[in-house]
Amino acid sequence: MSIQALGETMRRREFVTFLGGSAVLWAGIARAQEPGRTRVIGVLQGLAADDPEGKVRYAAFLQELQKLGWIDGHNVRIDRRWGEGKADITRRHATELAALGPDVIVTTGGDATERVLQATRAVPVVFTIVPDPVGSGLVKRLSRPGGNATGFVQFEYSLSGKWLELLKQIAPNITRAAIFRDPAIAPGVGQFAVIQSVAPSLGIEVNPIGTNEPSENIERAVSDFAREPNGGLIATAGSTVITQRELIVSLAARYKLPAVYFNRDFVSSGGLISYGADFTEMYRRAASYVDRILKGEKPADLPVQTPNKYDLTINLKTAKTQGLTIPPTLLARADEVIE
Numbered sequence: 001m002s003i004q005a006l007g008e009t010m011r012r013r014e015f016v017t018f019l020g021g022s023a024v025l026w027a028g029i030a031r032a033q034e035p036g037r038t039r040v041i042g043v044l045q046g047l048a049a050d051d052p053e054g055k056v057r058y059a060a061f062l063q064e065l066q067k068l069g070w071i072d073g074h075n076v077r078i079d080r081r082w083g084e085g086k087a088d089i090t091r092r093h094a095t096e097l098a099a100l101g102p103d104v105i106v107t108t109g110g111d112a113t114e115r116v117l118q119a120t121r122a123v124p125v126v127f128t129i130v131p132d133p134v135g136s137g138l139v140k141r142l143s144r145p146g147g148n149a150t151g152f153v154q155f156e157y158s159l160s161g162k163w164l165e166l167l168k169q170i171a172p173n174i175t176r177a178a179i180f181r182d183p184a185i186a187p188g189v190g191q192f193a194v195i196q197s198v199a200p201s202l203g204i205e206v207n208p209i210g211t212n213e214p215s216e217n218i219e220r221a222v223s224d225f226a227r228e229p230n231g232g233l234i235a236t237a238g239s240t241v242i243t244q245r246e247l248i249v250s251l252a253a254r255y256k257l258p259a260v261y262f263n264r265d266f267v268s269s270g271g272l273i274s275y276g277a278d279f280t281e282m283y284r285r286a287a288s289y290v291d292r293i294l295k296g297e298k299p300a301d302l303p304v305q306t307p308n309k310y311d312l313t314i315n316l317k318t319a320k321t322q323g324l325t326i327p328p329t330l331l332a333r334a335d336e337v338i339e
Helices: 003-033 052-067 087-100 109-119 159-170 186-202 215-225 239-243 245-254 264-268 279-294 316-321 328-333
Strands: 039-045 076-082 104-108 125-130 149-153 176-181 205-210 231-235 259-261 273-277 310-315 336-338
Touching: 039 052, 039 087, 039 109, 052 076, 052 279, 076 087, 087 104, 087 109, 104 109, 104 279, 109 125, 109 149, 109 239, 125 279, 149 279, 159 186, 159 231, 159 259, 159 273, 159 328, 176 186, 176 215, 186 205, 205 215, 215 245, 231 245, 239 245, 245 259, 245 264, 259 264, 264 273, 264 310, 264 336, 273 279, 310 316, 310 328, 316 336
Parallel strands: 039 076, 039 104, 104 125, 125 149, 176 205, 176 231, 231 259, 259 273, 310 336
Antiparallel strands: 273 310
16 A cells, blocks of 8 residues: 555544544533433421422422423432531532532521522522512512523511501500510621611511521510510511421510511411411512523522512411400401411
């Protein structure tokens, strides 16, 4: 074989080798872009794994995902973690989920969302039940978030003042209110500030009780508060408030203190009255954003959404136990009455 023929043969082999390598490369890219490939969703909930309300919300999320064509264990895999209302656990799980590099992470609450965004600015994030995403620095603006996160606002801080107004409606003699809040998070500070600003016009003195304290400290604080007459309670939003739900409701019952809660979960557990957004519906709506992101849209272009509706829930059995008469006008406005 001549030198020229040998050179041509070697060039043909190099070209075939190049084509073979390219085929492998492009085949891998094609597989990654196949619509049928298994996608990965990370979920970080603020509650404990066995929390009944957390289970209801997650079930609603899965149900809505399935309606949109995403089935866990089929074309999507869901890696789930629980913060249990504890900052250290939330931080660890946020780091773990980010390290997995999922297609999207769904978070609950401001703390979980903040921890995830500290761990990654690349993975898309859909948050739920966050009071003030702009003020907390999670997004630039509601209309165009601008980063890797978008989601659903829990409520505006102005709602906090309505809880105090409700307390005065159901117990006109109230002159003192203990406010359960988490002072370690921005929403805990913001909600209490609004309540403080409204209190003088209603003739009510407010006293904060930190839910980031051990249970025995909370019990002692409520016991001391209940020694004076004309008192009531308000439970503001926060993961540690939620994890202390059963304790707060039981203390209100023990000392017969009228109480207003930020969410119906407390009322279904025996609390008196709540006014707030439907968190289960928020999880359903979050599924629609996950669907859009998995199909190629970016969080930066998806506007942060506010609640469509606030629900008023009243427990008449609890009202009767505490010797309270709920005003007929309030009952007429209720979205749900538990008897």
